[in-house]
Amino acid sequence: MRRAIEWDGDAIVIVDQTLLPGTFATQRITNVDELIDAIQRLAVRGAPALGVAGALGVALVAGRDDASELAERLARARPTAVNLRWGVEQALKELPNGPQQVLARAQRLAKADEEINKRASFRAAEYVKAHTTRRKLRLHTHCNTGWLATAGWGTALGVVWHLANENAIEEVLVDETRPLLQGARLTAFELAEAGVPYCILPDSAAATALAEGRSDAVVVGADRIAANGDVANKIGTYPLALAAKHHGVPFLVVAPESTIDAKTLTGKDIAIEERDAAELGDLVPDGAKAFNPAFDVTPADLITAIVTEDRVWEPATRA
Ligand SMILES: CSC[C@H]1O[C@H](OP(=O)(O)O)[C@H](O)[C@@H]1O
Numbered sequence: 001m002r003r004a005i006e007w008d009g010d011a012i013v014i015v016d017q018t019l020l021p022g023t024f025a026t027q028r029i030t031n032v033d034e035l036i037d038a039i040q041r042l043a044v045r046g047a048p049a050l051g052v053a054g055a056l057g058v059a060l061v062a063g064r065d066d067a068s069e070l071a072e073r074l075a076r077a078r079p080t081a082v083n084l085r086w087g088v089e090q091a092l093k094e095l096p097n098g099p100q101q102v103l104a105r106a107q108r109l110a111k112a113d114e115e116i117n118k119r120a121s122f123r124a125a126e127y128v129k130a131h132t133t134r135r136k137l138r139l140h141t142h143c144n145t146g147w148l149a150t151a152g153w154g155t156a157l158g159v160v161w162h163l164a165n166e167n168a169i170e171e172v173l174v175d176e177t178r179p180l181l182q183g184a185r186l187t188a189f190e191l192a193e194a195g196v197p198y199c200i201l202p203d204s205a206a207a208t209a210l211a212e213g214r215s216d217a218v219v220v221g222a223d224r225i226a227a228n229g230d231v232a233n234k235i236g237t238y239p240l241a242l243a244a245k246h247h248g249v250p251f252l253v254v255a256p257e258s259t260i261d262a263k264t265l266t267g268k269d270i271a272i273e274e275r276d277a278a279e280l281g282d283l284v285p286d287g288a289k290a291f292n293p294a295f296d297v298t299p300a301d302l303i304t305a306i307v308t309e310d311r312v313w314e315p316a317t318r319a
Contacts, residue, residue, distance in 0.1 A: 004049045004148045005056065007107060012056045014044040017148055021189040032057055032070045039077040039084070042180060046149020047081040047223045047259055048113050054087030055106035062099035068092070079271040080232055080295045081223040082261045114152025116256045119309035121158025124219065124254045127305055127312055128159060129168070131250045132216045136170040137163060140209065140244075143177045143234035144186035145221035145254070156219040156254040157187060164196050172198040173215055175206055177234060179279045179292065203236045207243035218244045222255040222306075229300030229315025230267025235293055241302040250304040257308045267297035 005014045012029040018041055019025050027043060029035050035057045038044050044053050057074045061067045071092055075085040090109055094101040128137065139160055143149075146157035153161065163169050172191055177183035184200050191198040201209060209215055218240060224232040231237070231253050244251040264270055277290030284290070300315035307313075 002147065003152060004046065005044055005052050005151065006110065007056055007059070007103065012053070012060065014038060014053075015148065016043045017045060017186060018043050020148075021185050030060065032061055032074050035060070036074060036077045045182075046144065047083040047221065048117065048150035048155065048256060049148075050078065050081050051083030051087035051258060052106070052110045052113060052151045054084045055091040055109045058088055058091035058095070059099065059103040059106045062091075062095060062102040067095060078273055080273045082259060082264075083223070083256075086258050110151040113150055113256065116309040117150050117153040117155050117158050120254055120256060120307055121153065121155060122162050123309070123312060124156070124252055124305075124307035125159045125162040127252065127307055128163070128217045128219070128250065131304070134170070134216055135168065137168055137216045138171045138173060138214060139163070139169065140173040140175070140206070140215035140218040140240075140249075141187055142175040142183065142203075142206075142218070142220045142237055142240055144182040144190070146187060146190040148186050148190060149221065154190075155221045155256070156252070157190060159219045159252075159254060160191070160196060161194070164194065169196055172196060173206075173209055174198050174200045175203050175236060175240070176200055177236060178203055179281065182234065206236075206240050210243045210247045210249050213247075215244075215249055217250040217252060219252045219254055222253050222259050223295055224264060224270050225253070225255060225260040225306060226264045226266050226270060227260075227262050228266050229303060229306060229313065230270070231298045231300075231303060231306070232267065232270045232272065232295045233298065235296050238296040238298045238302075241298045245302045251302060253298075253303055253306045255306065255308060257310055260306075260308070267299060270297060272296070
């Protein structure tokens, strides 16, 4: 199985990402409580993959009288990524037409996601080439935005796949992405499998890498993009954008159009998920107070381009 999430007969099957890179294992999910648990444990994660999880989760319960209530609980499982609620709502539209139509809608959404990611990342790869000078590039990534975070291919990491296919990648700089290490565990896993050269760095070394000219461009994903171009993404994205701006390095956000939330006017309106102190590591004293937001907001004026399957949006220069 090479998809983070898919439907199999009467269940959702996910790759349990909490076990990677050491163990590659799948989990069959047959009810909403199991799905919510998997989402909140980040066994299944990544904005586009959460959209598919939301839609397939509705398919699990479509025949029940309490389907709408269960769908609402699912939509609330993680608040920041707009895609989760969007996926639930897309599937709910088919509820009056019966469970088979709900499932068909969810599967169309999953299939479309991979194609959307390929188009968006191709557009972003072309943009990177047009705004850098070296023939073989060093791309800087944060968190995980590959096939593990989507229903296929990937968003920001999809840029790496396109450029690697053109032999245009020298190296990928992989921020470890504390505290859950989606970079060191998942992005490194994907790059190693694909045979793409990479270098892992602590998030705290990212600004120095940019200062030393080690990165030709930064490419990241998004969990919610506000109407003004402010972007919520994995914690650590904002300081990376500040350093990229200071050192004149292009900073690209690659995401499907469904991640743009016109109803959220600015980044200040985006709910940021707070997570437990326990995630900060075993050395943290019991009962320690912690500030552990799962996401931060990068203001639009720090973003060179937001690239989707349909367009290039340069929020720092034009609406
Ligand atoms: C392809 S966008 C993935 C996006 O989701 C990640 O968050 P999480 O690992 O908590 O689901 C991160 O923000 C990525 O940029």
